[in-house]
Amino acid sequence: MPPRLTSHDFDQELLILFDAYVHNQIDRRGFLEKAQRFAKAGVTAAGLLAALSPNFAAGQQVKPDDARLTTERPSVASPRGTGTIRGYLARPASAGTTRLPSVLVIHENRGLNPHIEDIARRLALDGFMAFAPDALTPLGGYPGDEDKAREAFATLDQARTREDFLAAATWLRARPDGNGKLGAVGFCYGGGVVHGLATRLPDLDAAVPFYGNTPPPDQAASVKAPLLVHLAAVDERINAAWPAYEKALKAAGADVEVHQYPGTQHGFNNDTTPRYDAAAARLAWDRTLAFFRRHLV
Incomplete structure (x- = not known):
């Protein structure tokens, strides 16, 4: 199993952008457009959004x-x-x-x-x-x-x-x-x-x-x-x-x-x-x- 991603795996500006998306300050399309500049090494903006989004099974205690x-x-x-x-x-x-x-x-x-x-x-x-x-x-x-x-x-x-x-x-x-x-x-x-x-x-x-x-x-x-x-x-x-x-x-x-x-x-x-x-x-x-x-x- 690959190591769990943390905030240190993402650019701080991307994390702030994700926070704006989560709190309805920008919509999904706006997030994806702005996140595109952080996409690299084969990872798409949609992939970044998926990586940042909740995984309830992983967090269940x-x-x-x-x-x-x-x-x-x-x-x-x-x-x-x-x-x-x-x-x-x-x-x-x-x-x-x-x-x-x-x-x-x-x-x-x-x-x-x-x-x-x-x-x-x-x-x-x-x-x-x-x-x-x-x-x-x-x-x-x-x-x-x-x-x-x-x-x-x-x-x-x-x-x-x-x-x-x-x-x-x-x-x-x-x-x-x-x-x-x-x-x-x-x-x-x-x-x-x-x-x-x-x-x-x-x-x-x-x-x-x-x-x-x-x-x-x-x-x-x-x-x-x-x-x-x-x-x-x-x-x-x-x-x-x-x-x-x-x-x-x-x-x-x-x-x-x-x-x-x-x-x-x-x-x-x-x-x-x-x-x-x-x-x-x-x-x-x-x-x-x-x-x-x-x-x-």
Whole structure:
């Protein structure tokens, strides 16, 4: 088996171009046209796109049928949002009647794909009840194709989608098999949602955004939850706004811990793509688990 590709195998300008494509700043045709100048040694622009795109099988850490877990796909009422939001719930099978700490897992801008389901299962194996809602529910759910998912995602009414996530958080905290404490973790788009939830849920017990967009600084005073913020090194689209928001959080007396990981790209925790940085992801995840155990258990 050939060695797994990493971000070091690609030109930095190409990685920035791919980030723009993933976040709908350019379309597929635009990416391929601009990526053509990086194609060499028999590798086409389409081949570069394929190499950079997610490989869910390669990143899977916990199998969907792992006997150590129980999983289900409940639907949550969201009367202020789109009406209903479905999701993926994972719990340790050995929990019995133990009331578990709960974590809301919020996906990137492609809906509830196999990688985010795997994140939920990882949390369940570490003793949490994890619920990953799918913002694409009103459009039929994650379609099984990243390009189609991203296109569908761009058509969502984000105000209603935010209400869907708020409904999911409220539902998860109220479950009788939970211990009443709620954390949230999100990645990219989901990191931004976590930041937003922290401004709207004064009783959120722990919030962990991975490289997510921040709210306007004037909303920082509403944050009561302890924050653990993970940032990539090369991620101008996200990092440019962070200093002003961090300053506002500190001025408001918020409990905030920030880590920026040298040499990393946006998406460094996602182990389905070459932007994954194994060492940084492991450290960030260890910090995340310790943070949740400190505030939720």
